[in-house]
Amino acid sequence: MDLMSLTAVTLGKKIKAGEVSVAEAAKACMDSIERYDSEYNCFVTVADREGVMKQAEEIQKKIDNGELTGPLAGVPVAIKDNMCLNGMLTTCSSKILSNFVPTYTSEAVEKLIEAGMVIVGKTNMDEFAMGSTTETSYYGETKNPWDKNKVPGGSSGGSAAAVAAEEVVCALGSDTGGSIRQPASFCGVTGIKPTYGRVSRYGLIAYGSSLDQIGPLAKDVTDCAALLEIISQYDKKDSTSVNRDDNDFTGALVDDVKGLKIGLPRDYFSEGLDPDIKDAVYAAAKKLEEKGAIVEEFDLGMVEYTIPTYYIIAAAEASSNLERFDGVKYGYRTDSYTDLHNMYKKSRSEGFGPEVKRRIMLGSFVLSSGYYDAYYVKALKAKALIKRAYDKAFEKYDIILGPVAPTTALKMGESLSDPIKMYLGDVYTVPVNLAGLPGISLPCGYDRDGMPIGLQMVSDAFNEKTIIRAAYAYEQTREYKRPADVAERGQN
């Protein structure tokens, strides 16, 4: 049996029942990464095998003596390379952090470790999470397991592709403007961006602090709910962490949408949306309707203002957050310099890639004296209007249903030449971050070339359970499909 073809929860059950040992699961995962990662480049750093097997042994003992009883104890997991892990290289896929080894572990990853999960490595991403293709990584692009000539999406492209390629059974990503949901959609897997404040950002290397959230990527809704349950805990080390007692997400895995009110934003289905995606999303809405949900079309509004708002706010926060990379305390320092300021400038200019520099420059400009009100404050006001549009929608609907992205995965090299065109691909995902809401992306079909299409469900703040229930109910109407290359493996 190929253990990596199982879901995380199924693997966890087998471990608990003693059918599979933690060591066997860890070995299967390390073998799969060793064998297939050269094809897809999902990882920046793979954990040392000896260390992984030692972890597995310790966890097995704790499972055997009843110390670890959680559903994912003993299950291997990968984490995006922007989450600090004590003692393991953490690069953010940037040259500027090419030698950075954190001395502490991010809170979300700490929770995985406490739950008995085995960390197998750090996944590739767009540099500092700035991008939608994973092509801006300093460590080479990740390939989409459905078609190696296509991008896996981004910025959590390594995590999504690693799940689809069955190098791992589940992974963590982070989502600032769609960076979990869009790669999940492109790679045919499931991902959740939680409500802002649900998961601690402590130890997550910041991009846009008011927007960043860590979340799970896995094969199905059940796995995502189980992972989210583990990582959603109040943390006093993150001042925006929200203390709540409704983190029992697996309890929401119920196949029942009777009476659930679902709104389809009419303004999401106009120009620019691939017709195959439009059809797939409408077909999914129909399925939910057949199961008893009430589906209606409505006008959400503000759609064309979300990308300008997002890029001003995200760039402003990025320019401030990335000031810390100065070649003094950690990271890359240039070889030759004349004085302190020259050292700062040269280290940063040599250490950051073009997309990161572009956003730092834009962010510095919109925050500069004379332009602050015209751009930055204006964007914060537009954000208030976007939030208002959602508030109005949620007076009427439990869920907003729509596409994740206007296209399926694009060809490698197609996106980076025209930044604004690339940014437009984020139109359905960024407003969810601006409004701080939870969103899920799950597969809902395939386009004319057989590439996966994602379905997005968004609910009001802290209503993750509503989207988990609806996504689970929808998921029951279809089968999980593996990329052809992955499905054929066993037959050769």
Place this chain on the structure above:
Amino acid sequence: MTITDETIDYVGILAKLELSAEEKEQAKKDMSDMLDYVGKLNELDTDNVEAMSHTFPYNNVFREDVVTNGDDRENLLKNAPEEKDGCYKVPKTFD
């Protein structure tokens, strides 16, 4: 909006980035395109709208000013590009 050489140089100072001549030209074009694009927000009437930082009402979190993390100097310095006598070493900043 046209971005002049002066503006790009000024932003370079703020951003602590040194751009090559070629990068500078590209940055002028990229920033100008992007500012034209985000200028779309001017269509919105925001006169009576308050700027929103957080979507959720947060209160400031206070705690006693007590050190809880240990001394990790040795490990922290391992990440330093240059260190000397247990401190970060930087280029000479004044005479």
